[in-house]
Amino acid sequence: MNISLLGPEERPDKLKICESLAQLHQEGAPQDLISHMGNDFLKNFFYPGVLASRSAVTLGLWDGKTLVGFVSATWNWMALLLDLATHQPIRALVYALTCLLMRPKNAVDLAQGLRLTLPKTPDLSAEILMISISPPFRGKRHGQELLQAIHQELSRRGHFFCVARVREENQEAILMYQNEKYLPSGRIEYRGRSWIWMIRNCHEK
Protein backbone atom coordinates (compact mmCIF):
# COMPACT_ATOMS: atom_id res chain seq x y z
CA MET A 1 0.00 0.00 0.00
CA ASN A 2 1.24 3.47 -0.69
CA ILE A 3 -0.02 7.04 -0.44
CA SER A 4 0.53 9.62 -3.18
CA LEU A 5 -0.55 13.11 -4.16
CA LEU A 6 -3.24 13.23 -6.87
CA GLY A 7 -3.19 16.18 -9.29
CA PRO A 8 -3.14 18.96 -10.27
CA GLU A 9 -0.88 17.89 -13.14
CA GLU A 10 -2.51 16.16 -16.11
CA ARG A 11 -2.23 12.40 -15.73
CA PRO A 12 -3.12 9.89 -18.42
CA ASP A 13 -5.14 7.95 -15.82
CA LYS A 14 -7.01 11.03 -14.54
CA LEU A 15 -10.42 9.86 -15.78
CA LYS A 16 -10.01 6.53 -14.05
CA ILE A 17 -8.85 8.25 -10.86
CA CYS A 18 -11.92 10.51 -10.88
CA GLU A 19 -14.15 7.49 -11.44
CA SER A 20 -12.59 5.78 -8.38
CA LEU A 21 -12.87 8.98 -6.29
CA ALA A 22 -16.57 9.24 -7.23
CA GLN A 23 -17.17 5.63 -6.26
CA LEU A 24 -15.29 5.94 -2.96
CA HIS A 25 -17.18 9.16 -2.17
CA GLN A 26 -20.57 7.56 -2.86
CA GLU A 27 -19.68 4.39 -0.91
CA GLY A 28 -18.43 6.45 2.02
CA ALA A 29 -21.20 9.05 2.18
CA PRO A 30 -24.26 7.90 0.22
CA GLN A 31 -26.49 10.43 2.05
CA ASP A 32 -24.17 13.33 1.36
CA LEU A 33 -25.54 16.27 -0.63
CA ILE A 34 -22.75 15.94 -3.19
CA SER A 35 -23.47 12.21 -3.57
CA HIS A 36 -27.08 13.15 -4.32
CA MET A 37 -25.86 15.18 -7.28
CA GLY A 38 -25.05 11.84 -8.89
CA ASN A 39 -22.10 9.86 -10.17
CA ASP A 40 -21.71 11.95 -13.34
CA PHE A 41 -21.40 15.15 -11.25
CA LEU A 42 -18.75 13.60 -8.99
CA LYS A 43 -16.80 11.82 -11.71
CA ASN A 44 -16.88 14.39 -14.50
CA PHE A 45 -17.16 17.69 -12.68
CA PHE A 46 -16.47 17.77 -8.96
CA TYR A 47 -13.32 15.63 -8.66
CA PRO A 48 -11.67 16.78 -11.92
CA GLY A 49 -12.16 20.33 -10.57
CA VAL A 50 -10.87 19.47 -7.09
CA LEU A 51 -7.76 17.78 -8.57
CA ALA A 52 -7.10 20.77 -10.83
CA SER A 53 -7.65 23.37 -8.09
CA ARG A 54 -4.70 25.15 -6.50
CA SER A 55 -6.80 25.56 -3.35
CA ALA A 56 -7.23 21.89 -2.56
CA VAL A 57 -5.09 18.84 -2.08
CA THR A 58 -5.99 15.17 -2.51
CA LEU A 59 -4.00 12.14 -1.39
CA GLY A 60 -4.78 8.68 -2.71
CA LEU A 61 -4.22 5.34 -1.01
CA TRP A 62 -3.17 2.69 -3.52
CA ASP A 63 -3.22 -1.08 -3.37
CA GLY A 64 -0.98 -1.72 -6.38
CA LYS A 65 -2.72 0.15 -9.20
CA THR A 66 -6.10 0.30 -7.48
CA LEU A 67 -7.20 3.41 -5.61
CA VAL A 68 -8.70 2.11 -2.35
CA GLY A 69 -9.01 5.32 -0.36
CA PHE A 70 -8.46 9.05 -0.45
CA VAL A 71 -8.57 12.25 1.53
CA SER A 72 -9.21 15.74 0.11
CA ALA A 73 -8.87 19.07 1.90
CA THR A 74 -9.31 22.71 0.94
CA TRP A 75 -7.97 25.84 2.64
CA ASN A 76 -10.15 28.24 0.70
CA TRP A 77 -13.67 27.19 -0.19
CA MET A 78 -14.38 30.36 -2.15
CA ALA A 79 -11.30 29.86 -4.37
CA LEU A 80 -12.15 26.18 -4.78
CA LEU A 81 -15.68 27.02 -5.91
CA LEU A 82 -14.31 29.56 -8.38
CA ASP A 83 -11.86 26.95 -9.68
CA LEU A 84 -14.69 24.45 -10.09
CA ALA A 85 -16.74 27.02 -12.01
CA THR A 86 -13.91 28.14 -14.26
CA HIS A 87 -12.46 24.66 -14.89
CA GLN A 88 -15.62 23.57 -16.73
CA PRO A 89 -17.88 26.66 -17.00
CA ILE A 90 -20.58 25.13 -19.21
CA ARG A 91 -20.95 22.07 -17.01
CA ALA A 92 -20.96 24.31 -13.91
CA LEU A 93 -23.85 26.33 -15.36
CA VAL A 94 -25.79 23.22 -16.38
CA TYR A 95 -25.37 21.63 -12.92
CA ALA A 96 -26.28 24.88 -11.15
CA LEU A 97 -29.45 25.29 -13.23
CA THR A 98 -30.37 21.61 -12.89
CA CYS A 99 -29.93 21.82 -9.13
CA LEU A 100 -31.98 25.02 -8.89
CA LEU A 101 -34.81 23.80 -11.12
CA MET A 102 -34.97 20.07 -10.33
CA ARG A 103 -33.76 19.98 -6.76
CA PRO A 104 -34.56 23.35 -5.18
CA LYS A 105 -34.31 21.84 -1.67
CA ASN A 106 -30.74 20.71 -2.43
CA ALA A 107 -29.91 24.20 -3.70
CA VAL A 108 -31.17 25.72 -0.44
CA ASP A 109 -29.22 23.11 1.59
CA LEU A 110 -26.11 23.82 -0.44
CA ALA A 111 -26.43 27.57 0.08
CA GLN A 112 -26.89 27.04 3.83
CA GLY A 113 -23.90 24.65 3.93
CA LEU A 114 -21.69 27.16 2.15
CA ARG A 115 -22.81 29.92 4.52
CA LEU A 116 -21.68 27.68 7.41
CA THR A 117 -18.46 26.60 5.73
CA LEU A 118 -17.07 29.48 3.66
CA PRO A 119 -15.84 31.63 6.55
CA LYS A 120 -14.24 28.61 8.25
CA THR A 121 -11.33 28.17 5.83
CA PRO A 122 -9.41 31.45 5.65
CA ASP A 123 -6.15 29.86 4.36
CA LEU A 124 -4.61 29.43 7.81
CA SER A 125 -6.89 26.48 8.38
CA ALA A 126 -7.93 23.75 5.99
CA GLU A 127 -11.08 21.64 5.99
CA ILE A 128 -11.26 17.94 5.20
CA LEU A 129 -13.67 17.77 2.25
CA MET A 130 -13.88 14.00 2.33
CA ILE A 131 -12.00 10.96 3.59
CA SER A 132 -13.10 7.53 2.47
CA ILE A 133 -11.66 4.04 2.55
CA SER A 134 -13.09 1.25 0.40
CA PRO A 135 -15.09 -1.10 2.71
CA PRO A 136 -12.79 -4.19 2.39
CA PHE A 137 -9.82 -2.04 3.44
CA ARG A 138 -11.43 -0.43 6.50
CA GLY A 139 -10.31 -1.10 10.07
CA LYS A 140 -6.64 -1.46 9.07
CA ARG A 141 -5.45 1.99 10.17
CA HIS A 142 -5.47 3.34 6.60
CA GLY A 143 -7.85 6.15 7.58
CA GLN A 144 -5.40 7.29 10.23
CA GLU A 145 -2.45 6.95 7.85
CA LEU A 146 -4.21 9.18 5.31
CA LEU A 147 -4.99 11.76 8.00
CA GLN A 148 -1.37 11.79 9.17
CA ALA A 149 -0.21 12.22 5.57
CA ILE A 150 -2.59 15.10 4.90
CA HIS A 151 -1.54 16.87 8.12
CA GLN A 152 2.08 16.70 6.96
CA GLU A 153 1.14 17.96 3.51
CA LEU A 154 -0.94 20.84 4.90
CA SER A 155 1.77 21.76 7.37
CA ARG A 156 4.36 21.71 4.56
CA ARG A 157 2.14 24.15 2.62
CA GLY A 158 2.00 26.53 5.59
CA HIS A 159 -1.45 25.81 7.02
CA PHE A 160 -1.84 25.71 10.79
CA PHE A 161 -5.12 23.98 11.56
CA CYS A 162 -7.12 21.18 10.07
CA VAL A 163 -10.88 21.04 10.67
CA ALA A 164 -13.42 18.35 9.91
CA ARG A 165 -17.22 18.47 9.96
CA VAL A 166 -18.66 15.10 10.95
CA ARG A 167 -22.23 13.89 11.37
CA GLU A 168 -22.91 13.14 15.03
CA GLU A 169 -24.00 9.56 14.17
CA ASN A 170 -20.74 8.84 12.34
CA GLN A 171 -19.02 7.47 15.43
CA GLU A 172 -16.33 5.59 13.42
CA ALA A 173 -15.15 8.85 11.89
CA ILE A 174 -15.41 10.78 15.19
CA LEU A 175 -13.28 8.11 16.92
CA MET A 176 -10.77 8.18 14.07
CA TYR A 177 -10.45 11.98 14.36
CA GLN A 178 -10.18 11.76 18.16
CA ASN A 179 -7.43 9.13 17.81
CA GLU A 180 -5.64 11.65 15.62
CA LYS A 181 -5.89 14.31 18.37
CA TYR A 182 -8.80 16.28 16.91
CA LEU A 183 -10.88 18.07 19.53
CA PRO A 184 -14.60 18.72 19.21
CA SER A 185 -14.94 22.49 18.82
CA GLY A 186 -18.61 23.09 18.18
CA ARG A 187 -21.87 21.70 16.94
CA ILE A 188 -24.11 22.88 14.11
CA GLU A 189 -27.53 21.92 12.88
CA TYR A 190 -27.58 21.39 9.14
CA ARG A 191 -30.02 19.50 6.89
CA GLY A 192 -31.99 18.44 9.96
CA ARG A 193 -28.99 16.73 11.57
CA SER A 194 -26.32 17.57 14.11
CA TRP A 195 -22.75 17.94 12.90
CA ILE A 196 -19.65 18.24 15.05
CA TRP A 197 -16.75 20.50 14.11
CA MET A 198 -13.43 18.94 15.05
CA ILE A 199 -10.06 20.66 14.93
CA ARG A 200 -6.38 19.94 15.38
CA ASN A 201 -3.03 21.59 14.83
CA CYS A 202 -1.44 20.38 11.55
CA HIS A 203 2.13 20.62 12.86
CA GLU A 204 1.66 18.33 15.85
CA LYS A 205 2.79 14.72 15.27
Ligand SMILES: CC(C)(COP(=O)(O)OP(=O)(O)OC[C@H]1O[C@@H](n2cnc3c(N)ncnc32)[C@H](O)[C@@H]1OP(=O)(O)O)[C@@H](O)C(=O)NCCC(=O)NCCS
Ligand atom coordinates in the same frame (compact mmCIF):
# COMPACT_ATOMS: atom_id res chain seq x y z
C1 LIG B 1 -14.12 6.75 8.71
C2 LIG B 1 -13.16 5.89 7.86
C3 LIG B 1 -12.41 6.79 6.87
C4 LIG B 1 -12.16 5.21 8.82
O1 LIG B 1 -11.19 4.53 8.04
P1 LIG B 1 -10.50 3.18 8.56
O2 LIG B 1 -9.30 2.92 7.75
O3 LIG B 1 -11.52 2.11 8.61
O4 LIG B 1 -10.14 3.60 10.04
P2 LIG B 1 -8.84 3.17 10.86
O5 LIG B 1 -8.60 1.70 10.69
O6 LIG B 1 -7.71 4.07 10.51
O7 LIG B 1 -9.31 3.40 12.35
C5 LIG B 1 -8.88 4.49 13.08
C6 LIG B 1 -9.73 4.64 14.31
O8 LIG B 1 -11.05 4.99 13.93
C7 LIG B 1 -12.00 4.34 14.78
N1 LIG B 1 -12.80 3.38 13.98
C8 LIG B 1 -12.66 3.15 12.66
N2 LIG B 1 -13.60 2.26 12.26
C9 LIG B 1 -14.32 1.96 13.35
C10 LIG B 1 -15.45 1.11 13.58
N3 LIG B 1 -16.04 0.40 12.60
N4 LIG B 1 -15.96 1.04 14.83
C11 LIG B 1 -15.42 1.76 15.83
N5 LIG B 1 -14.34 2.59 15.68
C12 LIG B 1 -13.82 2.67 14.46
C13 LIG B 1 -11.20 3.61 15.81
O9 LIG B 1 -11.00 4.50 16.91
C14 LIG B 1 -9.89 3.36 15.12
O10 LIG B 1 -8.80 3.26 15.97
P3 LIG B 1 -8.52 1.87 16.78
O11 LIG B 1 -8.40 0.83 15.72
O12 LIG B 1 -7.24 2.16 17.51
O13 LIG B 1 -9.67 1.64 17.67
C15 LIG B 1 -13.94 4.77 7.10
O14 LIG B 1 -14.74 4.07 8.02
C16 LIG B 1 -14.79 5.27 5.98
O15 LIG B 1 -14.38 5.37 4.83
N6 LIG B 1 -16.07 5.63 6.32
C17 LIG B 1 -17.00 6.16 5.32
C18 LIG B 1 -16.66 7.59 4.94
C19 LIG B 1 -16.75 8.53 6.13
O16 LIG B 1 -17.60 8.42 6.99
N7 LIG B 1 -15.85 9.53 6.13
C20 LIG B 1 -15.79 10.54 7.15
C21 LIG B 1 -16.45 11.77 6.63
S1 LIG B 1 -16.18 13.11 7.75
